[in-house]
Amino acid sequence: MEELLTLLGDGHARTIEHLAMELDTSIEDVERKIEFLEHAGRIRRVVFCRGGCNGCSGCSTKGSDGVMCKGCMPENGFQNMGVMWEVCKA
Amino acid sequence: MSQSATIALLGQPNSGKSTLFNALTGLRQHVGNWPGKTVEKKEGSFSHAGKEYLVADLPGSYSLSANSDEEVITRDYIASGKADVVCILADSSQLQRSLYMLADFAGIDAPCFLLLNMADVAKDQGKQIDAEAIEQKLGIPVIPFSATDTKAYGGFYEALDRALTKKARLNVEALSGQYDSVKGFREICSLIPEGAIAGYSPMWIAVKVIENDKVVLDRLRNAVDAETFGRIEQAKKDAQSAVETGGCKFAWIDEVLGSAVTKESKKVSLGRLDRIYTSRVWGKAAVIFTVLFGLIASFIPALPLMGVGSVILMAKAPVGNALTSIGCPEVITLIVTDVIIQSFSYIFKMLGFVFGVTLVFGLLEEVGIMARISYVFDNTMGKLGLQGKSVMPFLVSFGCTMGGAAGARVIDNWGQKVLTIALAWAVPCGAAWATIPMLSSIFFGPGAIVVITAILFTMLLHMWVTAKIFGSRLVKKEERYGMIMELPPYHKPRWRALFGYVMGRTKETFIRVTKVVLMVCGLFWILSYSPSGGNGGILYRIGVAIEPVTKFFGMPWQLFLSYVASAVGKEGAIGVISALYNGGSYGAAFTQAMSGGGTAANLSEILLANVSRPEALAFIFAMTFNMPCVVALAATYQETHSAKWTARIVLYYTVVSLLLAFAAYHIGLLIW
Numbered sequence: 019m020e021e022l023l024t025l026l027g028d029g030h031a032r033t034i035e036h037l038a039m040e041l042d043t044s045i046e047d048v049e050r051k052i053e054f055l056e057h058a059g060r061i062r063r064v065v066f067c068r069g070g071c072n073g074c075s076g077c078s079t080k081g082s083d084g085v086m087c088k089g090c091m092p093e094n095g096f097q098n099m100g101v102m103w104e105v106c107k108a
Numbered sequence: 109m110s111q112s113a114t115i116a117l118l119g120q121p122n123s124g125k126s127t128l129f130n131a132l133t134g135l136r137q138h139v140g141n142w143p144g145k146t147v148e149k150k151e152g153s154f155s156h157a158g159k160e161y162l163v164a165d166l167p168g169s170y171s172l173s174a175n176s177d178e179e180v181i182t183r184d185y186i187a188s189g190k191a192d193v194v195c196i197l198a199d200s201s202q203l204q205r206s207l208y209m210l211a212d213f214a215g216i217d218a219p220c221f222l223l224l225n226m227a228d229v230a231k232d233q234g235k236q237i238d239a240e241a242i243e244q245k246l247g248i249p250v251i252p253f254s255a256t257d258t259k260a261y262g263g264f265y266e267a268l269d270r271a272l273t274k275k276a277r278l279n280v281e282a283l284s285g286q287y288d289s290v291k292g293f294r295e296i297c298s299l300i301p302e303g304a305i306a307g308y309s310p311m312w313i314a315v316k317v318i319e320n321d322k323v324v325l326d327r328l329r330n331a332v333d334a335e336t337f338g339r340i341e342q343a344k345k346d347a348q349s350a351v352e353t354g355g356c357k358f359a360w361i362d363e364v365l366g367s368a369v370t371k372e373s374k375k376v377s378l379g380r381l382d383r384i385y386t387s388r389v390w391g392k393a394a395v396i397f398t399v400l401f402g403l404i405a406s407f408i409p410a411l412p413l414m415g416v417g418s419v420i421l422m423a424k425a426p427v428g429n430a431l432t433s434i435g436c437p438e439v440i441t442l443i444v445t446d447v448i449i450q451s452f453s454y455i456f457k458m459l460g461f462v463f464g465v466t467l468v469f470g471l472l473e474e475v476g477i478m479a480r481i482s483y484v485f486d487n488t489m490g491k492l493g494l495q496g497k498s499v500m501p502f503l504v505s506f507g508c509t510m511g512g513a514a515g516a517r518v519i520d521n522w523g524q525k526v527l528t529i530a531l532a533w534a535v536p537c538g539a540a541w542a543t544i545p546m547l548s549s550i551f552f553g554p555g556a557i558v559v560i561t562a563i564l565f566t567m568l569l570h571m572w573v574t575a576k577i578f579g580s581r582l583v584k585k586e587e588r589y590g591m592i593m594e595l596p597p598y599h600k601p602r603w604r605a606l607f608g609y610v611m612g613r614t615k616e617t618f619i620r621v622t623k624v625v626l627m628v629c630g631l632f633w634i635l636s637y638s639p640s641g642g643n644g645g646i647l648y649r650i651g652v653a654i655e656p657v658t659k660f661f662g663m664p665w666q667l668f669l670s671y672v673a674s675a676v677g678k679e680g681a682i683g684v685i686s687a688l689y690n691g692g693s694y695g696a697a698f699t700q701a702m703s704g705g706g707t708a709a710n711l712s713e714i715l716l717a718n719v720s721r722p723e724a725l726a727f728i729f730a731m732t733f734n735m736p737c738v739v740a741l742a743a744t745y746q747e748t749h750s751a752k753w754t755a756r757i758v759l760y761y762t763v764v765s766l767l768l769a770f771a772a773y774h775i776g777l778l779i780w
Contacts, residue, residue, distance in 0.1 A: 019355045026590035031486035031496050033386060033593050038376040045376055047358075050205035052592060054354050057170045061592065064497050066518050096504065100479040100596045102497060105589035 119197030187307025200230035211357035215312025227252035247279035292347020406464030413460030493583035509736035523582035539678035628683025662726030662773025722776025730769035
């Protein structure tokens with residue numbers, strides 16, 4: 019698993035498929051390692067703020083519950099963007 | 109019933125634990141809390157073959173580390189010996205992954221057996237699992253199982269009985285052999301006496317010490333003498349970490365599964381599309397051309413609504429005539445025709461593009477291309493001094509700059525966040541993507557495609573230059589870590605959902621745009637209105653006075669005011685155009701309206717007669733790269749918490765948009 023983290027040290031982004039190819043292993047293996055590293059706090063899932071975030075007070079038509087206006091950030095927009103993980107800095 | 113036994117159910121979330129628990133106990137269950145904790149405790153009972161069983165459904169967790177109360181409660185319950193047997197559930201469809209719980213359990217002293225749940229799913233995947241081979245390696249009963257198939261629980265009862273009778277213990281020899289390769293493990297393990305913490309083996313404790321498990325370390329401190337603990341701590345300092353012990357667990361799982369799991373092995377390869385879209389060489393070009401092609405394609409669904417806009421305008425003359433004939437005051441007549449009807453004509457034309465652009469971007473996201481954009485531009489972000497995740501706010505900014513500014517919240521470094529927002533301003537928002545194609549098609553016809561292409565490339569150049577200008581002050585060169593991305597598979601769009609989304613968004617935009625355009629148009633119309641019918645409106649006088657300056661940037665005063673209004677919102681610019689170009693010259697417009705004719709002239713013709721092509725080009729560039737809107741400005745201040753930087757960004761964008769207008773005008777003069 020250390021080799022996975024070492025690979026990421028070069029600053030390039032990789033898809034799970036690319037990682038599997040570079041580490042000469044299966045996609046399932048990469049997936050379980052990602053899951054482990056996430057639980058171990060070595061990598062972090064990037065969570066994007068989208069509709070429903072609080073603190074969107076700049077929006078002119080903001081609802082009372084702090085939900086971003088639909089015109090700005092549609093409810094069903096940006097759902098199929100995949101998942102990103104970044105390495106936690108030591 | 110003479111005998112009874114307690115079963116503890118252990119498994120990761122979604123391993124089917126609850127299904128099994130409910131199937132076994134039915135209504136005979138109750139829910140409480142673990143003593144002193146807010147963690148839910150589920151217990152129940154059932155009887156089988158004359159024997160009474162108690163079942164404890166332990167909290168589902170990834171592993172048995174000390175990351176959460178749930179995990180500590182779970183492992184302590186098992187180690188306490190309160191359960192006569194532990195039933196461990198794993199997901200057969202992904203054994204490599206879900207046996208991690210078993211590997212983390214190994215070393216806790218309790219009889220157990222393993223259920224390879226969801227055997228049906230694994231079978232459908234074409235996996236063949238030899239449970240007997242796994243059983244031999246593990247030394248505990250192992251059975252393929254399907255918790256949802258409640259009629260086929262025979263194997264479960266049989267394995268339960270075997271585990272109870274034999275008091276089956278997990279064979280951890282091979283796992284211990286794996287741990288031997290971890291630096292520090294042998295030494296720490298040898299320092300821990302048998303039974304130091306009741307229920308846990310020295311191997312298990314040593315691994316948790318290496319994994320820096322605070323709960324175990326505290327207990328160990330009390331269990332051994334100070335000198336031994338000091339030596340353990342010393343050995344821990346030199347030892348490797350949780351990554352290595354985790355690696356050992358996976359290696360052990362692979363060893364256990366070995367030839368027991370057969371599946372048609374497929375070599376990992378990229379799909380045909382991904383070979384292009386995720387290519388380091390072709391990816392960027394492929395993505396840019398896809399987006400460009402999408403923008404151009406958005407003209408197709410936009411055209412019918414453009415037609416609706418023109419039809420609305422045709423109503424201007426008859427409505428004007430009708431109102432005049434019934435003796436309606438001229439001001440009212442003019443408001444209805446020049447403000448309301450004309451504005452709606454523009455609104456519908458814009459709406460066509462809102463629909464088209466939303467559909468195209470929605471489609472790109474649906475099929476999975478949008479997610480690939482983040483991947484392809486990760487490297488570029490690095491060159492701009494940003495993290496790869498900055499791409500997301502940029503993509504959101506295609507819809508709304510405000511959303512982009514809020515999305516920048518994900519960036520923890522302040523400087524990078526400010527830079528991301530500053531660059532997001534250069535991305536034309538949804539309102540801009542409605543106005544640019546509309547105006548371009550009025551002025552340039554099919555040439556609009558060239559204008560859109562030029563805008564897209566100017567955007568990229570603008571972002572690059574802006575990053576170079578602001579970057580040095582905002583971001584320090586720092587070590588960059590790579591990212592992992594799970595890209596969604598390409599799939600056919602779900603048209604129903606997509607259209608629902610596009611229609612919803614078009615409707616929202618229609619409401620917003622209508623409000624802004626009518627308000628701005630009304631305001632500017634009033635300011636430019638002169639009852640005398642001459643060129644006496646306040647705005648006209650101001651306009652003529654500033655025109656020498658605005659002409660320098662290639663814009664007549666009307667377009668310049670429209671540019672200023674675009675800072676409020678891009679649709680505001682259309683309101684101004686609608687008010688100020690309402691049919692020939694201003695005085696003439698009035699006379700025409702009075703006589704009830706002439707204003708039916710096509711909107712495009714009116715604009716074309718009054719604005720030259722280089723002027724239009726200058727305006728389109730100025731408006732597109734002007735500050736996005738006032739709410740984006742507020743959001744920028746809110747996210748950056750810096751009035752200074754917000755002001756800098758505003759000033760910079762104003763200057764750059766005027767410079768771009770100047771350049772576009774002069775290029776336009778060379779062409780036309």
